[in-house]
Amino acid sequence: METLARLEKVILERRNCDPETSYVALLKRDGRPRMARKLGEEAVEAVVAGLSGSDEELVGEAADVLFHLMVLLADREIALDDVLAELDRREGISGIEEKASRESQEETSNAD
Numbered sequence: 306m307e308t309l310a311r312l313e314k315v316i317l318e319r320r321n322c323d324p325e326t327s328y329v330a331l332l333k334r335d336g337r338p339r340m341a342r343k344l345g346e347e348a349v350e351a352v353v354a355g356l357s358g359s360d361e362e363l364v365g366e367a368a369d370v371l372f373h374l375m376v377l378l379a380d381r382e383i384a385l386d387d388v389l390a391e392l393d394r395r396e397g398i399s400g401i402e403e404k405a406s407r408e409s410q411e412e413t414s415n416a417d
């Protein structure tokens with residue numbers, strides 16, 4: 306996780322650099338929709354690599370997804386720690402159990 310914390314720091318620093326020499330600054334200059342689109346593109350590439358690419362390709366695409374997600378989080382001024390805290394909160398809660406409890410809450414509120 307130290308790697309992601311270092312990357313977060315670098316992204317925050319690079320946002321204010323020259324877009325001619327910094328990809329992070331270029332994304333900032335182009336705006337949040339470009340950041341979001343890049344994240345979407347990288348996610349699709351990761352899906353394709355996950356289904357039919359090599360391990361090496363999937364690792365590369367996964368790194369691209371994480372990087373572009375971190376750029377978008379930085380733009381929204383959301384700290385990596387907030388995302389990690391959410392993952393910590395979910396620790397030990399089965400996805401199946403969580404979904405079932407959400408569905409039963411929805412049924413209760415629809416019945417009201």
Ligand SMILES: N=c1c2ncn([C@@H]3O[C@H](COP(=O)(O)OP(=O)(O)OP(=O)(O)O)[C@@H](O)[C@H]3O)c2ncn1[C@@H]1O[C@H](COP(=O)(O)O)[C@@H](O)[C@H]1O
Pocket residue numbers: 312315316319326327328329330343368369372
């Ligand atoms: N981890 C990354 C990282 N991962 C991917 N990328 C860049 O993300 C871009 C997107 O990839 P694509 O394959 O879509 O490339 P592309 O076709 O040129 O992109 P588009 O023209 O479609 O936008 C590429 O230019 C990659 O180099 C990254 N750029 C930067 N970092 C980190 O961010 C730091 C700061 O980077 P700069 O701001 O460029 O100094 C670096 O030191 C790294 O630690």
